[in-house]
Amino acid sequence: MTAFARPAVMGVLNVTPDSFSDGGEYLDAAAAVAHARAMVGEGAALVDVGGESTRPGAAPVGEAEELRRVMPVVEALGRDGTVPISIDTSKAAVARAAIAAGAAFVNDVTALRGDPGMAQVVAASGAEVCLVHMLGEPRTMQDDPRYDDLVSDVKAFLEERLAFAVAEGIPGERVWLDPGIGFGKTLEHNLELLRRLDEIVVLGQPVLVGASRKRFIGTLTGRAERHRVAGTVAANVLAFARGADMFRVHDVAATRDALAVASATLA
Ligand code: HH2
Numbered sequence: 001m002t003a004f005a006r007p008a009v010m011g012v013l014n015v016t017p018d019s020f021s022d023g024g025e026y027l028d029a030a031a032a033v034a035h036a037r038a039m040v041g042e043g044a045a046l047v048d049v050g051g052e053s054t055r056p057g058a059a060p061v062g063e064a065e066e067l068r069r070v071m072p073v074v075e076a077l078g079r080d081g082t083v084p085i086s087i088d089t090s091k092a093a094v095a096r097a098a099i100a101a102g103a104a105f106v107n108d109v110t111a112l113r114g115d116p117g118m119a120q121v122v123a124a125s126g127a128e129v130c131l132v133h134m135l136g137e138p139r140t141m142q143d144d145p146r147y148d149d150l151v152s153d154v155k156a157f158l159e160e161r162l163a164f165a166v167a168e169g170i171p172g173e174r175v176w177l178d179p180g181i182g183f184g185k186t187l188e189h190n191l192e193l194l195r196r197l198d199e200i201v202v203l204g205q206p207v208l209v210g211a212s213r214k215r216f217i218g219t220l221t222g223r224a225e226r227h228r229v230a231g232t233v234a235a236n237v238l239a240f241a242r243g244a245d246m247f248r249v250h251d252v253a254a255t256r257d258a259l260a261v262a263s264a265t266l267a
Contacts, residue, residue: 001173002128002206003104004045007240007259010086010107010248011039011047012212015069020055021213021225021250029072036073036083043256046105048248049073049098050088054109054183056142056215066094071101078102086130090114092121099125107208107248109134109183111161112168119168130176130208131161135184145184151196154179155203162205176246178208181235182215190216194239201243210248211235233258241266 013036017024026032036047051069052061061069066089077083078101086105087098092115095106104127111131112119122129133154135145147153158177166172179193179200193200194211201207211217217231218224229251236247236255240262249255 002176002245004128004206004246006206006245007263008045008246009043009252009256009259010208010246011036011042011044011252012248012250013039013047013049013073014053015049015051015073016053016061018055018058019050019053020215023053026073027069029076032073033076033080036077037080039252040083042253044252045246046084046086047077048086048088048105048107049077049103050107051094052089054138056138056182058138060139063091063093066091067097070094071097074098074101074103090118092117095127096121099127103127105130108132109180111157112165113161119165119170122165122174123169126174128174128176129165129170130178131158131165132178132183132210133157133180138183141184145186145189147189150189150192151199154193155200158200158205159203162203172205175205176208177203177205178210181209181211185216187216187219190214194235194242197239197242197244206245207243208246208248209236209239209244211239212247212249212251229254237262 014022051066085103086107087103088107090110107130109132181190212232213225213228217228221231
C-alpha cells in the first residue's frame, strides 16, 4: 500500500531558472524551504522538488548542475523533517542523493527510461516511484504528437513500464502511474486522457495527475500561467471523480479545498 491517503496533493517546487510557471522564484534555498513548508501548511502531503524543467522545448540539465540546484533544498527539508519529499528527476545519482537526504518518493517523467541505474536506486530504497507517460522527449514532444489509439497506447506503455519496474525489484504497491498530461499531447489528447482516466485507474495502481497551470488550460481559458487556478481545480476534480489519487499542483490550498468537497460528496 502507498503511504499517501487519497486524495493526496503534491506541491510543486521547481528549483529551476526556466520552469514554465514558477521558474526562477525558488532558486534561493531558504525561499524554497519556506515555500515547501507553506505548501505543507496548506495541505500538501508531499513536496516535489525538481531541478530540471521538462516544459516543452526545455534544454537538458547536467547531473552536477541538477545536484547543485536541488540538494541544498532537499537536505534542508530532510533536516527539517516536517515536509515529506519527492524528488522530480530522471537521473539515478540525483535520486540516490535525495533519498539519502530523506526523499521518500521518486517522480521520474521518463518512467525509468532516462537512466539505466534508476530502477536499481529505487528498488534498493523504500521509496515510492511515479512512472509518467511521455511521447518522445521534452525538446521535441509537442511537435505534432500522434497516437494509433491514445488511451490504449498510454495504457500499454504504463503497463510495460510497471512490469519493468517490478522485474527490477520495485514492489508493485510502491509504483504510481501518471498519464503525463502535456507530455507529447495535443489539447484533444489531454482532454481525452482526463475524460477516460478511469481506463488507466483500472490497472489497479495508484494514479497521479499533473495538470497544474498547463498550456491546455491556458488554451481553454485564455489565461496566463498564474491565472489558471480555477481551470486547474476543475481538471483535478474531474480527475478525482474518474479515480485519480494524487494531484501535482502549484496551487495547494485551492486544490485541497476543492478535493475535500469533491471527496466528501462522492464518498
Ligand atoms: N509535469 C511537470 C513536471 N513533472 N511529474 C508528473 N508526475 N506529472 C506531471 O504531469 C509533471 C511532472 C511539468 O510541470 P512543471 O514542473 O510545473 O514545469 P517544468 O517542467 O517547466 O519545471
